[in-house]
């Protein structure tokens with residue numbers, strides 16, 4: 001579909017894939033300082049939207065051996081990774097990169113370590129102290145083979161560095177599947193990947209945006225399908241009745257042409273497929289049963305709802321991150337991504353934006369500027385006193401500055417607002433430093449009772465160090481979600497999605513389309529109750545028309561069949577049996593045809609057995625399954641958060657939908673067999 005390609009291109013300009021590429025590059029540069037200058041160049045050229053297709057001078061492609069030599073303790077397992085990073089790069093002025101040897105997370109990573117596990121433990125601890133609960137860039141780099149080790153060890157390390165990153169879960173699941181242990185644990189890890197999506201702000205936004213976009217497409221497709229099926233089923237009678245208005249002797253083809261020309265009028269007015277759908281909806285509603293009209297009203301609501309509010313919401317979620325660069329910088333900072341451009345954005349917004357100031361405080365703490373971090377937190381406390389994250393993180397800085405009483409008060413305050421096991425753990429550590437042993441064990445026990453797993457990880461990271469350590473909390477996912485969705489503007493994306501469908505006036509505004517379709521359903525239903533419609537005899541399929549036939553039967557059987565079946569004294573016995581055999585053969589043919597059409601045309605099954613609502617459910621399930629299978633990688637490029645979790649999630653939805661569809665079809669066919 002050309003639309004998809006166009007929207008893909010539109011999204012490509014929306015900043016997300018660039019972020020993805022930048023993250024990949026940062027992952028590399030976190031591990032490979034020698035390539036940092038190179039990597040930053042790539043990140044910035046991608047940020048500024050410059051094309052990166054120019055040829056790469058060979059001297060820029062840093063040989064992997066040189067990188068390995070420059071970094072003690074690091075062995076690049078896959079030189080292709082470094083080459084791939086460099087390949088996308090072109091010469092540009094060297095910029096100073098803000099992170100250096102003083103950055104605690106980088107220091108923890110780059111210091112010599114005997115094992116990968118030791119390096120990861122140290123890095124995890126440094127990250128948590130700074131509120132970086134998912135060090136995505138490092139996790140990606142570890143997965144992509146930037147460090148030595150067997151795949152399963154690397155995947156475990158990556159997951160420890162970024163435990164909420166779906167990509168990391170899937171890398172571990174893959175390693176478990178391919179390299180040992182039981183397939184059950186691989187499946188369990190894959191399930192955990194799906195469960196981790198809401199905890200990872202960027203992943204949540206990406207998955208929700210894509211799923212909503214696909215849902216909008218499925219709703220539109222299902223609406224069109226159902227309306228089309230209903231119109232095709234109603235068309236023969238409609239053509240006949242319409243022809244009766246002109247002449248009872250009008251030939252069949254002329255009646256069909258007359259009806260077609262009426263239905264195609266909206267196309268002539270440039271209203272496109274949506275206009276055609278409105279005409280078909282009218283046709284279906286005039287001739288539909290009560291259930292049929294209900295199913296058509298649902299289909300129309302799905303069509304309009306998918307094309308307007310759902311598509312718009314999808315666009316809002318998908319464009320949020322590129323529209324709110326400050327929120328995007330806050331998320332990056334929370335993932336340990338210290339790009340200078342983000343710093344500038346945060347500083348520019350800090351005056352009015354509390355989230356930006358929180359991120360700045362986090363960055364200041366990371367740079368070792370405790371005074372500045374404390375100033376940021378103290379200025380934020382009066383306006384965000386209700387936020388347990390802020391109060392806890394402010395307490396950490398107070399503790400680091402040596403203000404024991406103030407820190408203890410803030411920790412207590414944070415746990416009173418929300419009893420987080422992490423804040424309780426911090427409080428216990430502060431008690432420890434103040435030599436309040438009883439308070440320490442009491443608070444720690446409370447923290448353990450709330451979440452034993454987290455406290456066990458923190459205790460393990462603390463190790464044998466008597467001093468202990470305190471952990472900063474990340475900005476809440478929900479707050480970031482609200483902020484990003486609020487900043488998004490889905491109108492352009494929704495308009496693009498329906499541009500092929502509704503090029504005319506119906507496509508301009510929601511209320512025009514919704515009003516038109518509602519009016520069509522109501523008026524057509526009224527008209528259907530008013531006109532004397534022709535219908536088919538349920539025995540022989542012959543048309544019964546109150547205008548063309550001399551004697552009009554109110555029954556569902558034509559006069560011929562009444563004579564045949566009920567007044568058998570009037571007919572010759574041999575002719576009667578022959579006629580009945582004819583009808584039986586016809587019934588078998590119709591049965592076969594219904595079966596074939598029910599299998600081949602989604603949504604038709606329900607209508608053919610007079611269960612139109614089931615037809616709508618079937619069509620929606622079919623469209624959902626199809627759309628989610630076709631776009632199993634999402635409609636927007638994965639910014640390296642989903643990995644194989646995207647296919648698992650989207651194909652999982654498709655599988656459920658396919659199951660629903662199969663059930664709906666089976667029930668419909670079964671209902672016909674029983675009848």
Ligand SMILES: [Zn+2]
Nearest residue numbers: 537540558561
């Ligand atoms: Zn009949």
Ligand SMILES: [Zn+2]
Nearest residue numbers: 244545547548
């Ligand atoms: Zn007629």
